[in-house]
Amino acid sequence: MTVTVEKARTGKPRTANRAGRPHAAWALPGVLFFTFFAVVPMALALYLSFTSWDGLADPKPVGLDNWKKLLDDPRMTQSLWLTVVLTFASWAFQTVVALLLGVWAAGRQRNRAILSAVFFVPFLLSSTAIAILFYALLDPNFGIIQKDTLGSQSGAFLAIVFVGGWQFIPFHTLIYQGGARQIPDVLYQAAAIDGAGRYRQFFSITLPQLRHTITTSTVLMVVGSLTYFETVLILTKGGPGTDTAILPYLMYEAGFKTYDFGYASAIASFLVIAATGLSLVLVRLTGFGAMRSTREGM
Amino acid sequence: MSHDTLPRPTKTDPPSREQVASPRRRRHWTRRANPVAGLGAFLWLVIVLIPLYAMLSASLTGADKALTGNPLKPPTDPTLDNYNTVLTSGFGHLLSNTAIVAVAVVGIVLSLSIPLAYVAVRTRDRWSNAAFRLFLLGVAIPAQAVVVPLYLLIAKLDLYDTLLAVILPTAAFAMPVSVLVLVGSLRDVSEDLYEAMALDGASPLRMLFQLTIPLAKGGISTVVIYSALQAWNGFLFPLIFTQSDEPRVLTLGLFNYVSQFGVNIPALLASVVLSGIPIFAVYLVARRALVGGLMGVGGK
Numbered sequence: 001m002t003v004t005v006e007k008a009r010t011g012k013p014r015t016a017n018r019a020g021r022p023h024a025a026w027a028l029p030g031v032l033f034f035t036f037f038a039v040v041p042m043a044l045a046l047y048l049s050f051t052s053w054d055g056l057a058d059p060k061p062v063g064l065d066n067w068k069k070l071l072d073d074p075r076m077t078q079s080l081w082l083t084v085v086l087t088f089a090s091w092a093f094q095t096v097v098a099l100l101l102g103v104w105a106a107g108r109q110r111n112r113a114i115l116s117a118v119f120f121v122p123f124l125l126s127s128t129a130i131a132i133l134f135y136a137l138l139d140p141n142f143g144i145i146q147k148d149t150l151g152s153q154s155g156a157f158l159a160i161v162f163v164g165g166w167q168f169i170p171f172h173t174l175i176y177q178g179g180a181r182q183i184p185d186v187l188y189q190a191a192a193i194d195g196a197g198r199y200r201q202f203f204s205i206t207l208p209q210l211r212h213t214i215t216t217s218t219v220l221m222v223v224g225s226l227t228y229f230e231t232v233l234i235l236t237k238g239g240p241g242t243d244t245a246i247l248p249y250l251m252y253e254a255g256f257k258t259y260d261f262g263y264a265s266a267i268a269s270f271l272v273i274a275a276t277g278l279s280l281v282l283v284r285l286t287g288f289g290a291m292r293s294t295r296e297g298m
Numbered sequence: 299m300s301h302d303t304l305p306r307p308t309k310t311d312p313p314s315r316e317q318v319a320s321p322r323r324r325r326h327w328t329r330r331a332n333p334v335a336g337l338g339a340f341l342w343l344v345i346v347l348i349p350l351y352a353m354l355s356a357s358l359t360g361a362d363k364a365l366t367g368n369p370l371k372p373p374t375d376p377t378l379d380n381y382n383t384v385l386t387s388g389f390g391h392l393l394s395n396t397a398i399v400a401v402a403v404v405g406i407v408l409s410l411s412i413p414l415a416y417v418a419v420r421t422r423d424r425w426s427n428a429a430f431r432l433f434l435l436g437v438a439i440p441a442q443a444v445v446v447p448l449y450l451l452i453a454k455l456d457l458y459d460t461l462l463a464v465i466l467p468t469a470a471f472a473m474p475v476s477v478l479v480l481v482g483s484l485r486d487v488s489e490d491l492y493e494a495m496a497l498d499g500a501s502p503l504r505m506l507f508q509l510t511i512p513l514a515k516g517g518i519s520t521v522v523i524y525s526a527l528q529a530w531n532g533f534l535f536p537l538i539f540t541q542s543d544e545p546r547v548l549t550l551g552l553f554n555y556v557s558q559f560g561v562n563i564p565a566l567l568a569s570v571v572l573s574g575i576p577i578f579a580v581y582l583v584a585r586r587a588l589v590g591g592l593m594g595v596g597g598k
Contacts, residue, residue: 020496020505024425027417030410030473031429037448037470038439039432044447055449101342104335115339117585119346124577126531128549129570132556133353136563144352144370166349169342174589198332219438226440230533234553248442255446256538265446272443279438 042272048265055259066266075242075250076267083246086160087225093165094172094221095214101169102176103206116177123170127227131234134163138235153243156236160244163231168224172217179213180206219279226275247271357381357568380568387558388543389572392551396530397576399465399547403529404522406469407476411521415480416506420492430481436474441467445538452539463539464547468532472525479524483517484510523584530577548573 049066051059070076105116122130138159140148149155187205196204229248232238238245238253245253247267255264348370358376418430448467457463487510495505511518533549540546546554552569559565 020492020500020502021421022413022417022502022506024417024421024423024429026413026502027426027429030414030477031432033406033410034433034436034470034473037451037467038436038444041444041447041451042439044450045444048447048450097342100335100338104332104339107332107335115343116589118343120581120589121350121578122346124527124581125570125574126533126549126552128531128533128552129573132552132566132570133349135556136356136567137349137352139563142356142563144348166345170346223438223440226442227534229442234556248440251442251446255449261446261449268443268446271440275440275443276438 045265045268045272048262049269051262051265053261053265055255055261059262062262066263069263070266070270075245078242079245079247079250082157082244083225086157086228086246087222089157089161090164090225090228091218091221093161094169095217097165098169098172098217099176099210099214101173102178103180103202103210105173105177106180116173119173120170122167125167127167127230128234130163130167131231134159134166135235150236151240153240156240156244159235160228160231163235164225164228167231168221172221175217175220176210176213179210183209222278223275226271353567353571356564357571359564380562380565381572383559383562383565384555384569384572387555389551389569391543392546392548393576395461395546396548398461399468399532400526400529402461402465403469403472404525406465407472407521407525408518410469411473411476411480412506412511412518415477415484416502416510418477418481419484419487420502430477433474433477437478439471439474441471441534445534448535449538458539459541459545461540461545464532464536464545465529467535467539468529469525472528476521476525479520480514480517483514483520487513519584523580526580527577 048059050061050063052062052065053059101119105112105119125133135150137143138145138149140146140151143149147155149159183206187209188201191201191205226248228246229252232244232246232249233252236244238249248271251264251267251271254260254267352370355370355373357380358378359373360375360377360379414429414433417426452458452463452467457466491509491513492505495509500508531549532547533553536545536547536550537553540550552573555566555569559569
C-alpha cells in the first residue's frame with residue numbers, strides 16, 4: 001500500500017487510479033437538459049427562420065423570404081446600427097469606470113470594504129426593478145431632471161447607456177478587483193525601484209497584466225448588452241419612434257406583438273450568428289484561449 | 299497524449315481567506331494614498347446612492363404630494379401607505395411564486411452541474427472534455443435568441459402558462475456559468491485526498507459526497523446565489539411563457555404595476571423596494587461567497 005502512495009506522489013503513471021474516477025456518463029443528465037433547452041432551440045430558431053409561423057398553426061416553409069425581408073427592412077438596418085453603437089458606448093463607459101474602480105478596490109484604502117459593499121447594491125436589483133426606478137426618476141413631472149429626457153433621441157439613448165452601466169458596473173468592478181489582486185506585487189516593487197510613478201505603473205504593469213480580465217469582462221459585456229431588452233421595453237418601448245429599438249426588442253415586436261414568428265426567428269438567428277462571431281473575433285484578437293491553457297495545466 | 303499520464307500539480311495548501319482577502323498581507327504599491335482614485339470612487343458612490351435614496355424617499359411620500367416636490371427632498375411626513383397599497387394588491391402571491399421558481403432552479407442547477415463538474419475535473423476523458431466545452435460555449439448563447447423556438451417547445455410540452463415553463467429554461471441558462479464556477483472550485487480539492495480515499499476503496503459517489511462537496515462549499519454557495527439571483531431577476535422567460543395571474547412572478551408583477559399604478563409613482567417605487575428586500579437579505583448573509591466566487595472569474 002505504501003508503495004502505491006509513493007508512486008502517486010512522484011507523479012508517475014497511475015494505473016490503479018482509474019478505479020476511483022466517475023464515469024463520463026455522470027455528465028449526461030446535465031448535457032441532455034442543457035442541449036434540450038438551449039442548443040436544440042438554437043437549431044430550431046434557424047429552421048423557423050425559413051418558415052412562416054403565426055404561433056398557432058404549424059410552421060410553413062417559405063424558403064429565404066424572411067432573410068430577404070431582413071435585408072430590405074429599413075428598421076433592421078437602423079436597429080443593427082443602434083445595437084452596435086449602444087454596445088460600444090456601454091462597453092466604453094462600463095470598462096473605464098469598472099476598471100478604475102476595480103483597481104482602486106483591490107488596493108488598501110480605509111473604508112474600501114464598506115464602499116465596495118455599497119457599490120454592489122445595484123447589481124442585486126433586477127433589470128426590471130432598475131428600469132422602473134429610472135422610469136420614475138426620469139419622469140418629466142416627478143423626476144430628478146425635470147425634462148423629458150426619454151422623449152428625445154439622444155436623451156433616451158444616453159439613459160439606456162447610463163442605466164445599463166449603473167446596473168452592471170458593480171459586477172465588472174468585482175471582476176477587475178479579482179484580476180488586479182492577482183498581479184504579483186514583485187512587479188510593482190521592481191517598478192518602484194526603477195523609479196516608475198503611479199501612473200507609469202498603471203499603464204505599464206496594471207493594464208497589460210489585466211488584459212485577460214479585460215477580455216473576459218468585454219465578452220460578458222457584449223453578450224450582456226443583448227439583454228438590455230428589459231431596460232428598453234420598460235424605459236422607452238423602443239422610442240421615441242424607433243430610436244432605441246435594439247435588435248432583441250425588434251425581435252420581440254416581430255414575434256410577440258405582430259405574431260410573425262418566422263421573421264422573429266430570422267432576427268434571432270442573426271443575433272446568435274453576430275454574437276458568436278463577435279465573441280470568436282474577440283477571443284482571437286485578445287488571446288482569450290488563455291482560459292483553455294489554465295485548464296490544461298490542471 | 300492523454301492528460302492522465304501527465305503529472306498533476308496538487309494544491310495541498312490552498313490560500314486561506316486571510317491571504318486572499320486581507321489587505322494587510324500585500325502592499326507597497328498602494329501604500330501612498332491615491333487622492334484622484336479616491337475621489338473617483340467617491341463620485342461613483344454618489345452616483346450609486348442618489349437613485350437609491352430617491353427611491354426610498356419617494357416610496358415614503360404620500361401619493362398626493364408626489365408630483366409637487368423634488369424626489370431628492372426628504373419626505374415631510376413619511377407614510378407607509380404606498381407599501382400598504384402594494385402589499386394588498388397580490389404582492390404575496392408574486393413573492394411565493396418567485397420563491398418557488400428560485401428554489402426549483404437552484405435544485406435543478408446543483409443536481410445537474412455538480413456531477414458534470416465532478417466528471418470534468420476527475421475523469422477528463424474525451425467525452426467529459428466535450429461536455430465541458432459545450433458549457434464553455436454555452437456562456438455565449440443569449441436567451442433572447444432562443445426565446446421563439448423555446449416558446450414552441452414549451453407549447454408542445456403543454457407547459458405554457460405554468461411555473462415549470464419559467465423554471466426549466468431559467469435553470470438551463472444558469473448552467474454554463476455554474477459549471478465554470480464549480481469546475482474552478484472542484485479543481486482545488488487535493489489529488490492526495492482522492493488517492494487516500496481510493497486506497498480505502500471508496501466509490502466515486504462516496505468521494506463526491508464525503509470529500510468533493512464538503513471541500514467545494516465555497517464554489518457551491520456561489521452557484522446557489524448566482525442561480526437564485528438569475529431566477530429571482532428573470533424577466534424574459536416569465537414574460538413570454540406565462541400569461542395569467544396564477545403563475546405570475548415578481549418581475550412580471552412589477553412590470554404590470556407600471557400600467558396598474560399609472561401615475562402613482564410612489565407606489566411603483568415601493569414595489570421596487572419590496573422586490574429588492576429578500577435578495578438584499580440573502581446578500582447580507584452570503585456576501586462573501588458571492589463576491590469571492592464572482593471575483594475569481596476575472597483571474598482566469
